[in-house]
Amino acid sequence: MSGYEAVLAGLEAELGWVRDTYIDLHRHPELSLEEHGTSKLVEEKLAAFGYAVTRIGGTGVVGILANGDGSTVLARADTDALPVAEATGLPYASAVDGVMHACGHDLHAAALLGAAKLMADGRRAWSGTYIALFQPGEEIGAGAQAMVDDGLVAKVPPPDVAFAQHVMPFPAGRIATTAGPVLSAADSLKITVYGKGAHGSMPHMSVDPVVLASSIVLRLQSIVSRETKPGDFAVVTVGALNAGATSNIIPDRATLLLNIRTYDAQVRASVLAAIERIVKGECYAAGSPQDPDFEYYDQFPLTGDFAAVTEKVRAAFSAHFGADSVPGHATDRLGGLQSHPGLFQCAVHVLAPRRRGSQNLQRRRRTRDGSPGHRGQPLAALRAGDRPGSIHRCPGPRGRSADLPVHGRRNTVSPGRRRGLPPSFHALSDAVQEYHCHSGGAQPEGT
Template identity: 55%
Template sequence: MTATREAADSVLTGLSGIRNWQEDFYRDLHEHPELSHQEFATAGTVAERLRGSGFQVHDGVGGTGVVGILANGPGPTVLLRADMDALPVFEKTGLDYASTVRVTDADGNDVPVMHACGHDVHVTALLGAAQLLAEGAEHWGGTLVALFQPAEETADGARAMVDDGLAALLPTVDVAFGQHVLPVPAGMVGIHAGPFLATADSMRITVHGRGAHGSMPQSAVDPVVLAAMIVIRLQTVVAREIAPVESAVLTVGSIAAGSKSNVIPDHAVLQLNIRTYNEQTRTTILDAIRRIVTAECQASGSPREPEFELFDRFPLTDNDVDTTKRLAEAFSTFFGDRSIELPQGMGSEDFSEIPNGLGVPYSYWGFGGIDAAAFQKAAELGRINQDIPVNHSATFAPVIQPTLDTGTQALVIAAMEWLAR
C-alpha cells in the first residue's frame, strides 16, 4: 500500500463518525430546497459548518456562494466544488422527507421546488469531506478550498463567483475537482478523460404573424403554422448538416402561441436547447437555426423579422487528461471494480468556469445514486430507461447510502492524491 493510500485511509477512518449527521443533514436539505440565486439558508448552514471545522470562510461570493479555506502548511492547493441550487419541480418521490416547498421564482411565478438533480448530495458529501480532512490534518499538507456554488441550473453561478473576485480570495490553486450523482448503481464511481460533458445553449425565438379571427384565416399570417413548420424543419439540422461521427442534440422544448381556440395569434415563441462537443459544430447548428427560421418566416410572409435570444449557456467540461489519469488510478486503487470509465454524456455543467477562470487543470466525475438491486432488476428486464428515475425527474431520489459515503470518499481520495504527506 502506498503512503498516499495509507494517508487517505487514515483520514477516512472518521467516516463512520460523521454518517449520522450527514444523513440527517441530507434529509433536511432535501426537504428544504432553494432555487438558483435563492440559496440563502443553504449557504448560511454551509458557512456555519465550515467555520465549525476551522475553515476561514468567505460568504456572499457571486451572490450566495460560499468559499472555505483551510491552510495546513506548505504544499499544493486543491479546490473541491459542490453546487447548492434546486429546481422548479413538484416532487413525487413519496419520501417522508420529500419537499413541499413553493416559492416565487425570478419571473414572479409561484413554483414548486425540489432537489431533483442531487445537489443536496453534493453539498452533504463536500461538507463531510471537509470535516474529515480538517480532523485528519496531520496526514496532509497544503491548502484545501471547499467551494459551494450557487445557480448551476441557470448556468451563471460559477461565472458569477469568478467575476466577483474569487481568485483574489484564494491562494494559487493547483487543481480543481467536482462531481455529480448519476442514475447508476450507488457505490460506483466513474470518470472520463478529455471532453466529458457537452456545451449547451438555450435559444428563445419569437416569430411574428398577423392575428385574425379563426374563421378568417385568409386575413392572417398564422404563427402557429409557421412555428410548426420550423419545428419540423429543425429536425433535419443534426440529421443532415452534422457529420454522423459528431455528437449533437437539438431539442425544441417549448412552443407558446395564442390563448383561445378561435383566435389566430400575432406571434409564437419557441425555446430550443442545443448540445455539442466542439465550437465548429455549435456554430454550424446555430447558423442553421437562424437560416431556417428566417427562411420559414419569409415563406409565410411574416410582417417582421424573427428575434433570437441566447441564454443559459453551459461551457464544455473537458477533463485534463493527465489529472484525470492520475485520479482514475487513485479511484481504481481505492474503489476496485466499483471504479469505471464513463462514456461522454450530453448533460452539461458550469463547473469548468471556475478552474478555467483560475487557469488551473481540473477533473469532474460521476458517482452512483440508484439502489443497486433495483438497477440490476431493471437491467435484467431491459427497462432501465422506463424504471430508473434520472436527474431532473420528479421521482429522482438517490438512496442515502452508500451514495453519501461514496461521494464523500471520492472527494477525500481526490484531495489526498495531491495533498498527502
C-alpha cells in the first residue's frame, strides 16, 4: 500500500464522527468573531489528534503537526455563520434564532477536522508539516486580518502551498479547481457629494444633491460599457444612494455606496480613476459648493490559483475520483464566488497581509494605490459540489437553472451531510496528500 493510500484508508471509518461534528456545528452557529464554542470544539479535537494547537486572532485556531522533513502544507477552513433565520426544516436546523450556517462553513470546518485526523493517524506514511487553520470572521472580512495582526506569520511555519475549499451548488461528487483568478479583487467606496439645501417649494435656491447623485449613478454605467476593453472583467455596482429625510426639504448632501470588482491591476486603477473623474465632473457641472469625499474601505486583493499547484492537484483528483468528477475548465471558473471577496484570504495572505479599511468607514480620501493580487504562498482553491445532480439538469429561463441560488447564502439551503460532506472531506485529504506523499520528502523511519 502506498503512503497516499495508507493515509486515506481510514476515511470511511471517520465519516461517522465527521458527520456528527457537522450536525453539531450546523445546529449551533456563531456569528463572525463570536465563534467561541466552535473554536473550543476545534481546539479540543485537534489536541486529541496530537496537534500543537494555538489560538490566534481571538477565535482563530491553528493546529500544527510536525512530522519530519518535507513540505509544509496549510489547509484552511472558515468557521462563522450568517445573521439569517434558517428555514430548511432539517432535524438539525439551527437552534440559534436568526443565525444560520447558510454558506457552508460548518461543512468546511468538519471536513478539515476529518482531514486533520487522517493526517495524524497516517503520519507513518508521510513526512513534512501539516497546518490546519480555522479562520473566523470571514463573512465580515475581518477574521483573516485579525489572525495576521495577532502574529500569524511568526507563529506558523511558512507553508510551501496553501489549500482552501468551498462547497458550491453543483452536483455532489464533483470536485472543481481551475488555474488563474478564483475571486475578484474588490473595493468598496463611500462617496459623499455636497449641494445646497432649500425648501422643496424653492428648488431654484438649491443645488440639489439628489439630482446630482442620480446623474452620477447613470454616468457610472458607462465605465464598464464604454471605457473598459471588451474581454476585460469589471463590475461597478451602486448598492445604495441616500439623501434627505423628508419630502419637502432638499438636502445639502447625498451619499453613494459602490462596490467594484476587477481581475487586473491596470483595469482596477482605470476603473477607480474613472469613478473619481466622473464624480468630480458631475459635481462641477452641478455647481456643487464643496469637493466630493471618497472613502475606500473593505478592499480585498485578487485571489488566484497557481497553475502548477492546480494542475498537480487536478491530476490527483482525476486519478482518484475519475476525470468526469473533476471539472475545472475556464467555463467552470468562479460560479457564484465573485460575491465572496474574503473566502480564501487567510490562506492567500499567510505571508502577505492584505490592506483593507474598517467596518465603520474610517475616512481615507485617497487609497487607490493598493494593488490587487497576492504575494503569498502557492494556492489552490477547491470547490466541492453539494447538490443532487438532478437539480442541475432543470433549465430555467434562458437556459439558467431555476432551482439553484447563485451561491450558498440562502436560508432554505444547507449542504447535505451525506452529499457535500464526504467529497469535501475526501478532496481536502487528497490535495494535501498529493504534496506530502508525492513531494519527494524523506519518509520517517518505520514506513
